[in-house]
Amino acid sequence: MSTPTATTADQAPTAGTSEHKVPATAIFATEKCYLRPFEVSDAEALAEAANDPELIKYLRAGFPSPYTLADAHSRIEYCHTHPILAFGVFTLDGQYAGTVSLEPPTGDRIYAGTRELGYFGARKFWGRGIMSQAVREFTRWAFATHPELLRIEATVFKPNEASKRVLRKAGFVEEGTRRLAIVKNGEQIDEDIFGLIRTDVTS
Numbered sequence: 001m002s003t004p005t006a007t008t009a010d011q012a013p014t015a016g017t018s019e020h021k022v023p024a025t026a027i028f029a030t031e032k033c034y035l036r037p038f039e040v041s042d043a044e045a046l047a048e049a050a051n052d053p054e055l056i057k058y059l060r061a062g063f064p065s066p067y068t069l070a071d072a073h074s075r076i077e078y079c080h081t082h083p084i085l086a087f088g089v090f091t092l093d094g095q096y097a098g099t100v101s102l103e104p105p106t107g108d109r110i111y112a113g114t115r116e117l118g119y120f121g122a123r124k125f126w127g128r129g130i131m132s133q134a135v136r137e138f139t140r141w142a143f144a145t146h147p148e149l150l151r152i153e154a155t156v157f158k159p160n161e162a163s164k165r166v167l168r169k170a171g172f173v174e175e176g177t178r179r180l181a182i183v184k185n186g187e188q189i190d191e192d193i194f195g196l197i198r199t200d201v202t203s
């Protein structure tokens with residue numbers, strides 16, 4: 001799956017605030033945010049948001065911590081050079097507010113039609129409904145623009161209620177629990193699986 005860089009006419013972003021225009025690279029805009037591919041100049045804001053112990057609490061151990069400027073540059077470089085869909089989420093006045101991504105699940109090629117959803121929001125914007133809107137519209141956009149995509153899945157640490165709320169509001173179905181699948185910082189935690197298939201959003 002390649003990363004489109006331009007917006008099609010029927011998905012044209014709406015205008016931003018009077019001072020800030022939604023850029024032409026945005027894949028869509030909502031009343032709270034727009035999503036666009038990362039630019040190298042986003043590295044500082046990404047590092048500032050991601051270097052947050054509260055944010056990584058429910059993320060996999062592979063997520064860098066501390067999260068340095070070099071980590072941010074390396075992630076942006078990865079997004080530009082790999083077949084993933086990864087976008088920055090920006091407020092309508094142009095501030096970096098989070099990240100959404102769809103990446104191939106690790107494992108067998110039998111999961112060809114599946115992509116794994118990842119996301120986080122910058123803590124200063126939590127609770128404003130931005131990530132709920134970003135995730136919901138991103139998944140719709142992904143199905144609409146990638147006909148080969150059959151299923152989007154997300155795995156969530158069981159105690160991560162905010163994340164489960166975001167997924168439920170996007171229409172994800174709770175498909176089950178992997179009991180004690182996660183061991184992080186010596187703690188054993190259940191993992192909940194959420195799935196969204198094309199017909200969940202089109203029928």
Ligand SMILES: CC(C)(COP(=O)(O)OP(=O)(O)OC[C@H]1O[C@@H](n2cnc3c(N)ncnc32)[C@H](O)[C@@H]1OP(=O)(O)O)[C@@H](O)C(=O)NCCC(=O)NCCS
Pocket residue numbers: 054055056058059119120121122125126127128129130131132133154155156157160161162163165166
């Ligand atoms: C999950 C996350 C993206 C939500 O971001 P956000 O900007 O706060 O999201 P929103 O404002 O759109 O909505 C959050 C929802 O969770 C609810 N919520 C927030 N904290 C909560 C908590 N501790 N318990 C229960 N619900 C909670 C909010 O009330 C809101 O639901 P509502 O709209 O029905 O009231 C953010 O908390 C985050 O980045 N967490 C760390 C990274 C992470 O967990 N990523 C997901 C990995 S699966």
